[in-house]
Amino acid sequence: MSPILEIDNLSVALPRGADRALALEGVSLALEAGEILCVVGESGSGKSMTANATMRLLPVGVGVAGGAIRFEGRDLLRLPEAEMRQLRGSRIAMVFQEPMTALNPLRSIGDQIGEAFRTHTALGRAEIERRVLGHLEEVRLPDPRTAARAYPHELSGGQRQRAMIAMALALEPTVLIADEPTTALDVTTQAQILHLIRELQRKKGTAVLFITHDFGVVGEIADRVTVMQSGRVVESGSVADVLDRPQHAYTRMLLAAVPPLTAAPARAVSAEVALSIDRVSKTFVTRGSGLRRRSTRALHEVTLSLPKGATLGVVGESGSGKSTLAKCLVRLLAPDTGAIRLADVDLAQLSRREARRATARIQMVFQDPYGSLNPRRRAGELVAQGPIAHGVARPEALARAKALFALVGLDPAATDRYPHEFSGGQRQRIGLARALALEPEILVADEPVSSLDVSVQAQVLKLLAELRARLGLSMVFITHDLRVAAQICDRVAVMKDGSVVEQGLASEVFGAPRHPYTQALIEAIPRRR
């Protein structure tokens, strides 16, 4: 049986001055009717470009340089634009990554889904309304009638993505292209959306081209897999073949870099407590328009303890309060009540000036490798700033910066370069060096690897483990990804809506979770079933 969508030796050229000449080089893949094909790759692999090329929605300046894309036998690249437009939305549909920006904020959901009908069919308003409601029900939106009248900002991220799926499947297309549809969602929401896609796909027999960077997702829903790297296809096959018997070195490296679901074996942990967080609470009061005040309880009586030399993982989804906790630890925010004891000093009670001096003892590594370094400063200066602010002479601080560069695996000569000259993983190392410059006792890492490619993630995690051993650091590791926490943490605390719902040894929390939320969290992790 010939595949319903076949990409044959496709090459796409980038505009002059880009970091490589071709975005895609000789890419070939085949999507059979009624199956789910996952295209996996890291950033820059060209997976999104393949999807855009198929829809003939390439960005300005980027053009097809060769090859063909056959849909039901017809070459899409040679079709006149009017015919291509007829196919878009009705026979081939697409779902995008960011549901907030992918929907027009000024039009209601029902109106935008209805637009698909108005563009391709001659149905009357009442009929369109009926079908829109039907589709919204199909994607399990709780109150379809209200949802149809709602605007995008009135729905949650998961609900918006359901609406987008309803919009894409409204005209029962033969092929659905999903470009990282769950990457921006919480892990529990992601599990629901994956489940929904699989269910709808089975019901309607749609062929799905699913683009992702997460091998867990691949295992969860794919029938067949294609692996891409730097614009080329490196491996293709059934999901069993690629996951169990990977042929290409790159595939093997990617699979090895995926954090396993089981906790690392428990290490011996000191009984001494380095940091004690005692019933910390924080409520945010936002001034709504005019006189209305809205209070959000971000932290509620959070009690945790970090043993000396160990790593405490704080795991939670968005809105759990984990970032607020991190900011309270380094005094970027002051908690309303509670104590944060470092040895004998209560950090929460210090005055601003005392707090500034105490900052040297507890330092932070930030999430965004691009936003956490001042683009106008040289890398060495960024690392030396802290010691200089605390009284160290400038030449000595710069020398220390060079030593730290070596410690985190960067070339000491690179201290003269600007942040934009480094890669994402390297920038995180600079951030790490900056945090270590003040020789802190405690390191708070706020989602340090969440913005990195999976292969780079593994390297940075390995570095953190090494430094922990070498410098005797005690670490608080904040993340939304349980798999990452399992790899590096000795103790794990799970947070939900500002409270700690479960905490204990990593092996215990992972192996025998007691709280239903923890259980749901672990169950939601995408993996092969």
Added chain:
Amino acid sequence: MIGFWRLYARSPAAVVGLALLLLVIGMALTAGMFFPNNPLALAGPPLLWPFQDAQLWLGTDNSGRDIAAQIFHGARISLLIGLAAMALAIAIGVILGALAGFYGGIADDILMRITEAFQTLPNFLLLLMLVAVFGSTLTTVTIAIGLVSWQAPARLTRAEFLSLRTREFVQAGRTIGLGDATLIFREILPNALPPVIVYASVVMAVAILLESALAFLNLSDPNVASWGNLIGLGRGVLRTAWYVSAIPGIAILITVLAVSLVGQGLNDALNPRLRGR
């Protein structure tokens, strides 16, 4: 640095603007050379048309003063006032905007109220009143124009600070122990300035237009040769000698156009991402 100029040169409009600006600056600098006498002194018969006399090649005005001399000397006035008023407006605006954007809270509320007050009141009316109260010398006019022009730079700076304040590199600066002053002036400000610098060209353009409007209404310094004064003068002889008003108007147009084009060129050069537009 070279890269910056090459980026700048990509836009033909920006290059034209720079050329025109250099022309006007050239006029201002060489005014003393070509027209060493007082431009407001009598030079010939009144209302002589341009191109009639080789010495007075742009003609004379109602009182018989050399128009070309007034144009050249007027360039000095316009550029001077434009630059000085712009500098004052930017200085006030950046400082107030930075403090309001950084500290938020009450400081921000107060600034927003004051900015709103200045905005609700038509700024030309305020300018009229300032000139009425403090007089019409070059200095007072310049300061007055600066005082009615600081709101937009303040709002711009405040917006930049509000967004940069939450960026992680600022938070990182705090965690390693940098103080507020260091954060404001050495960390955030260098990142906040580019859009403000570009806007400075708009402020300068508006300042030149405001001064010429004041001069037209006889509310600016009558003892200097300013283009606006000349236009106001020519109003009375519009029927017979419209060139008296036309010529200085073209001069203003060219100068403001040049400043705007240069500002736009700077913007495009500093934001290469937007160059496709």
Added chain:
Amino acid sequence: MRVLALAGRRLLSSLPTLLIILVGLFLLLQLAPGDTVDALVAQMGGGDQKLTEELRRFYGLDAPVAVQLGRYLWRLVQLDLGYSAIYGKPVASVILERLPATLLLMGSALSLAFFAGIALGILAARRVNQWPDTLISTLGLVFYATPSFWFGLMGIVVFAIKLAWLPPGGFETVGAGYAGLARVLDIARYLVLPTLTLALIFLAIYLRIMRASMLEVLTLDFVRTARAKGVAEQAVIVRHVLRNALLPVVTLIGLQAGTMLGGSVVVESVFALPGLGRLAYESVVQRDLNTLLGIVFVSALLVIAVNFIVDLLYARLDPRIA
């Protein structure tokens, strides 16, 4: 309904602003060399010290500043704008006489600038970097750089003096006794040049902002989604891009309301229109402080009213606000 409440709340919060303006200006004017009485006396051709003191006492200008301010604010609350010494009439009636001309001028100028600016901005964005765009953008730049009073004068030279198509100034044909439609058309003829002159710079600004806004919105994700649905390009522009692109322009109207009122001072002077702007100029020159403050008060009210309408409009366009 929520929209109205929202806009109403903003309206209320502009009262302190109004207060700041009035108090600030009142105090500023106290620094002015010479006051109404001096100007009056000068008008009368000079007078002695005793007369000046009498007049001062009559107009209440001999009381301390704080008292004068208090009295003034109290009268204002009762909507009593005081008495104009120069015109010999209550300030309120002087202003009311001049208000229609200014409102008419501003209304037409704003409409012209808005609709023409938006239309040209859309055109330029649709043909970005091609010759229509270059032409429109260049024209916009030139309009922006043109001093409005000079444009007005040149307009008079070309259309009133050389071609004699339009009148060189004034509000309507005096003594012709037109009524009804004929009068409307007559006034319209007189307002063509002033409207064009005042609208010029704002047209340029709206043009530029609309063009930039359209280009910005065209890069946003939801436009890509619409295209992926197979929506034709024309429909994408009209149904997705236009409304989103209009938002910054609508905001701008509110921000520029005060500037336009200021611009009318110059335009009314050039075309001798009997409006508030020219009244303001005359008041400054004649040191008629009461009238000046009255004009400031009315202008601020006008700007606040325009902003109120803009808020309502914006809230209608953007559901995220409510």
